[in-house]
């Protein structure tokens with residue numbers, strides 16, 4: 001059985017931002033064909049920033065912890081910064097994942113990115129350039 005960090009266990013036992021957003025601006029759904037786990041992210045975007053992020057995950061404990069931490073990492077970020085959430089950063093934020101569970105962190109980053117893609121596909125939506133977002137803070 002894999003050994004999880006305290007942070008993984010904490011997010012698995014008390015996942016943040018679980019659920020759906022009513023009338024989301026973007027939805028991203030991914031699945032892992034090998035293990036059969038599914039993850040769906042819902043986002044709300046205001047002025048180029050993620051004002052709400054929720055998820056529904058049917059999967060292993062690591063996938064639930066990954067979803068929870070990704071939702072926290074993405075909340076309040078601009079779309080550009082949210083796109084920079086990589087599986088490696090997710091694993092780091094969770095204080096590590098067992099090697100055989102590393103693929104679970106891919107799902108979180110992929111689902112979030114798909115939700116952002118879904119938002120940007122809608123007419124009239126475009127990521128603002130860095131120049132126009134000079135006032136933006138971390």
Ligand code: FES
Nearest residue numbers: 035037060063104
């Ligand atoms: S085992 Fe499939 S996402 Fe974790």
